[in-house]
Amino acid sequence: MEFKDFNFKDELMQAINKAGFTEPSPIQKDAIPIVLSGKDIVAQAQTGTGKTAAFGLPILQNLRRDGSVEALVIVPTRELAMQVSDELFKFGKFLDIKTATVYGGTSYSRQIKHTENASIVIATPGRLLDLLKNEQITINPRFIVLDEADEMLDMGFLEDIKNIFKFMPKERQTLLFSATMPEPIKDLARKILIEPEFVTVTKKDMTNTNIVQSFYVVEEYERDDALMRLFDFKNPTKSIVFCKMKRDVDRLATYLVSQGYSAKALHGDLEQRQREEVIRAFKASTIEVLVATDVAARGLDVSDVSHVFNYQLPFDSEPYVHRIGRTGRGGKTGAAVSIVTPSEFRSLQKIQANIGAMMEAKVVPTIDDVKSKNHTGFMANIKNQVIDPAVCNIIDALKEEFDLSTIAYKLATILTEKDQVKGRNKIGKSHQDIATLIERLKNDRGGSGSRGRNRGPRNNDRRPSGDRDGRAPRRDGEGDNRAPRRDNDSRPPRNDSGASRPRREGENRPPRRDNDSRPPRPRGEGGGSRRG
Numbered sequence: 190m191e192f193k194d195f196n197f198k199d200e201l202m203q204a205i206n207k208a209g210f211t212e213p214s215p216i217q218k219d220a221i222p223i224v225l226s227g228k229d230i231v232a233q234a235q236t237g238t239g240k241t242a243a244f245g246l247p248i249l250q251n252l253r254r255d256g257s258v259e260a261l262v263i264v265p266t267r268e269l270a271m272q273v274s275d276e277l278f279k280f281g282k283f284l285d286i287k288t289a290t291v292y293g294g295t296s297y298s299r300q301i302k303h304t305e306n307a308s309i310v311i312a313t314p315g316r317l318l319d320l321l322k323n324e325q326i327t328i329n330p331r332f333i334v335l336d337e338a339d340e341m342l343d344m345g346f347l348e349d350i351k352n353i354f355k356f357m358p359k360e361r362q363t364l365l366f367s368a369t370m371p372e373p374i375k376d377l378a379r380k381i382l383i384e385p386e387f388v389t390v391t392k393k394d395m396t397n398t399n400i401v402q403s404f405y406v407v408e409e410y411e412r413d414d415a416l417m418r419l420f421d422f423k424n425p426t427k428s429i430v431f432c433k434m435k436r437d438v439d440r441l442a443t444y445l446v447s448q449g450y451s452a453k454a455l456h457g458d459l460e461q462r463q464r465e466e467v468i469r470a471f472k473a474s475t476i477e478v479l480v481a482t483d484v485a486a487r488g489l490d491v492s493d494v495s496h497v498f499n500y501q502l503p504f505d506s507e508p509y510v511h512r513i514g515r516t517g518r519g520g521k522t523g524a525a526v527s528i529v530t531p532s533e534f535r536s537l538q539k540i541q542a543n544i545g546a547m548m549e550a551k552v553v554p555t556i557d558d559v560k561s562k563n564h565t566g567f568m569a570n571i572k573n574q575v576i577d578p579a580v581c582n583i584i585d586a587l588k589e590e591f592d593l594s595t596i597a598y599k600l601a602t603i604l605t606e607k608d609q610v611k612g613r614n615k616i617g618k619s620h621q622d623i624a625t626l627i628e629r630l631k632n633d634r635g636g637s638g639s640r641g642r643n644r645g646p647r648n649n650d651r652r653p654s655g656d657r658d659g660r661a662p663r664r665d666g667e668g669d670n671r672a673p674r675r676d677n678d679s680r681p682p683r684n685d686s687g688a689s690r691p692r693r694e695g696e697n698r699p700p701r702r703d704n705d706s707r708p709p710r711p712r713g714e715g716g717g718s719r720r721g
């Protein structure tokens with residue numbers, strides 16, 4: 190099936206072509222005809238599969254352009270409101286369709302004014318309900334979309350949404366789109382939709398198959414080292430690192446910056462303007478690593494995220510699916526990497542089983558692994574390098590003192606020294622250790638059938654952070670999560686109390702991965718296989 194089979198208006202086809210969409214995605218193939226036919230729909234498809242266009246295109250096709258607000262799209266976050274607005278505006282451009290956004294944290298009057306000229310309003314529930322209650326806007330949309338419905342549920346918007354519908358016309362087409370379909374959402378659908386058609390993807394496809402999923406097992410105190418080693422080894426072009434808590438996000442982002450990575454934090458405590466700035470910088474690739482909480486990164490659509498790292502596992506499989514859905518978008522491939530402690534292992538297995546995914550157990554690369562990978566790229570670079578005539582003088586001068594091969598050795602050393610890999614050589618568990626863990630878990634399970642929701646006695650899943658591993662090195666009172674000194678490590682003990690103890694300038698500063706003379710990260714020099 191092709192887009193032209195939907196008999197879209199020429200102006201709409203033109204915009205679809207311009208967006209570079211060649212073929213409708215599976216959810217689009219299924220949902221578009223239903224929406225075009227005027228029926229209500231409940232559509233479930235994994236993240237990053239093009240749900241926006243699945244409702245956006247048929248709505249645009251059916252707009253009368255009568256000057257009223259004909260469609261209302263309700264989304265969970267401000268960022269998503271902007272994103273969906275941009276996407277619909279892009280598709281409606283040649284039809285001359287205007288969109289407007291309504292969300293909290295910014296001026297009422299401007300938003301109200303914009304809605305007056307728009308055919309489509311994209312809104313977050315809180316502000317929208319505000320405006321409706323105070324009669325600051327009156328709209329009678331024929332199309333109402335609940336986008337990312339499961340996330341709105343998670344964020345506690347269910348009541349707001351029910352209330353919003355009290356202000357909506359009875360004559361309407363209601364569309365509900367969601368990546369997952371928890372019971373309260375089905376319930377909501379039964380209440381506000383009329384004889385909807387259901388379009389669902391199978392469990393097997395719950396996660397995007399373009400995403401390769403793997404995990405590494407480390408002790409609590411090794412998380413930072415493991416993450417950085419994986420950065421060095423995989424050289425992600427753009428990555429999102431997920432933590433459970435805001436304070437972990439802040440601490441980790443600060444630490445990564447101190448280690449020479451170009452990282453920024455994104456979480457709900459930032460002001461709207463700061464959040465927008467961070468997202469813009471990430472999209473524009475001025476920062477390479479976004480350290481985020483689940484909530485802050487909801488629905489974020491950045492097209493070229495190569496890796497998602499779970500610095501800590503989320504509590505459940507749904508947030509896991511949402512997290513990894515930030516990569517592998519729009520048909521691209523992506524990698525989802527989870528760093529888990531032995532005590533998180535049970536949660537990991539639960540997630541695997543729930544989403545029917547295959548995650549490969551891997552061992553954190555050693556310094557030599559990283560080096561030999563870099564060397565391969567380095568050699569390729571030398572082979573491909575075109576000689577700049579200006580360097581001839583340098584070489585000629587050196588030749589008076591050294592022979593050519595000595596010069597070559599020296600040059601290669603200079604260049605590879607830049608790639609010094611920090612940290613301990615061996616980080617985390619071996620394949621053998623992981624096998625033992627799996628074995629132990631199996632035996633464990635045999636003897637404890639009565640445990641609720643996989644929550645073992647030691648598996649204090651709900652504890653925000655800290656040392657959840659019963660076998661981890663003793664805590665020394667100074668708070669959990671702390672590395673027991675790292676011996677023979679060039680880096681100083683981690684200053685991971687970043688949030689509570691200010692870092693003294695100069696103190697605790699590692700020699701730096703290379704001396705500021707280099708651009709933020711060694712990128713592009715490796716050539717070849719950059720993706721891990």
Ligand code: ADP
Binds near residue numbers: 234
């Ligand atoms: P979802 O809402 O399902 O998470 P989005 O609607 O945000 O996914 O789409 C994810 C990405 O895929 C977007 O960048 C979008 O432009 C792109 N996309 C959607 N449909 C297609 C298509 N048919 N062909 C190519 N890219 C697409």
Ligand code: MG
Binds near residue numbers: 240241336337488
């Ligand atoms: Mg979406």
